[in-house]
Amino acid sequence: QVQLVESGGGVVQPGRSLRLSCAASGFTFRSYGIHWVRQAPGKGLEWVAVITHDGSKKYYADSVKGRFSISRDNLKNTLYLQMNSLRAEDTAVYYCAKDTSTYCRGDCPPINWGQGTRVTVSS
Amino acid sequence: SYVLTQPPSVSVAPGQTATITCGGNNIGSKNVHWYQQKPGQAPVLVVYDKSVRPSGIPERFSGSNSGNTATLTISWVEAGDEADYYCQVWDSSSDHWVFGGGTKLTVL
Numbered sequence: 001q002v003q004l005v006e007s008g009g010g011v012v013q014p015g016r017s018l019r020l021s022c023a024a025s026g027f028t029f030r031s032y033g034i035h036w037v038r039q040a041p042g043k044g045l046e047w048v049a050v051i052t053h054d055g056s057k058k059y060y061a062d063s064v065k066g067r068f069s070i071s072r073d074n075l076k077n078t079l080y081l082q083m084n085s086l087r088a089e090d091t092a093v094y095y096c097a098k099d100t101s102t103y104c105r106g107d108c109p110p111i112n113w114g115q116g117t118r119v120t121v122s123s
Numbered sequence: 124s125y126v127l128t129q130p131p132s133v134s135v136a137p138g139q140t141a142t143i144t145c146g147g148n149n150i151g152s153k154n155v156h157w158y159q160q161k162p163g164q165a166p167v168l169v170v171y172d173k174s175v176r177p178s179g180i181p182e183r184f185s186g187s188n189s190g191n192t193a194t195l196t197i198s199w200v201e202a203g204d205e206a207d208y209y210c211q212v213w214d215s216s217s218d219h220w221v222f223g224g225g226t227k228l229t230v231l
Contacts, residue, residue: 035220037166044207044209044222044223044224044225045158045160045166045209045211045222045225046222047211047219047220047221047222050220059218059219059220061219061220062124062219095165095166097166100168100171100177106213106218107213107215109154109156109168109171109211109213110168111168111171111177113165113166113167114165115165116165
């Protein structure tokens with residue numbers, strides 16, 4: 001079955017960097033776009049970024065554009081989120097999630113989600 | 124930027140029908156997706172592309188969309204349906220995904 005396992009979360013000081021990973025299994029990773037979605041403590045869902053199946057298109061929320069970078073390694077079945085210049089408001093659980101359909105252009109909703117990794121930005 | 128508006132809370136008795144709305148400018152022209160999230164768990168897609176249910180989602184969950192309002196309807200509500208529900212759309216004018224603020228469904 002589809003599995004998505006996030007890792008790399010932790011406590012980091014403001015202004016520092018962190019890289020999250022999402023290990024995928026149970027489906028043909030190279031055929032699906034993948035999203036990052038986050039949820040601050042006690043708050044709602046916030047979309048962060050999406051990358052198409054081949055990495056040719058990447059879209060970012062305004063709140064992270066220029067600071068975060070999404071990438072993927074289709075040989076390792078792994079998605080990444082490089083987070084730079086972290087701020088307190090980036091504190092959240094970060095989920096990776098797989099598209100509903102293959103070969104989408106960034107516009108398919110996510111259907112399979114990981115359990116999330118927690119990021120805390122604090123001095 | 125595109126904005127989706129949901130009521131913060133909806134309450135319903137078991138066996139009744141719950142209606143959760145999602146307002147957005149001309150949302151009827153967009154594909155709307157709905158997620159259920161229970162405390163401490165990842166979201167679950169319950170309806171996508173306005174009215175399609177993923178495998179394993181009961182027929183009690185249905186979606187509709189017209190004008191400036193999309194609606195998630197849960198028929199024959201059960202205690203296990205108590206959760207937060209989020210609507211979501213793709214805003215093609217900005218190439219951004221947008222979530223509504225979420226609605227907490229309470230089963231009385």
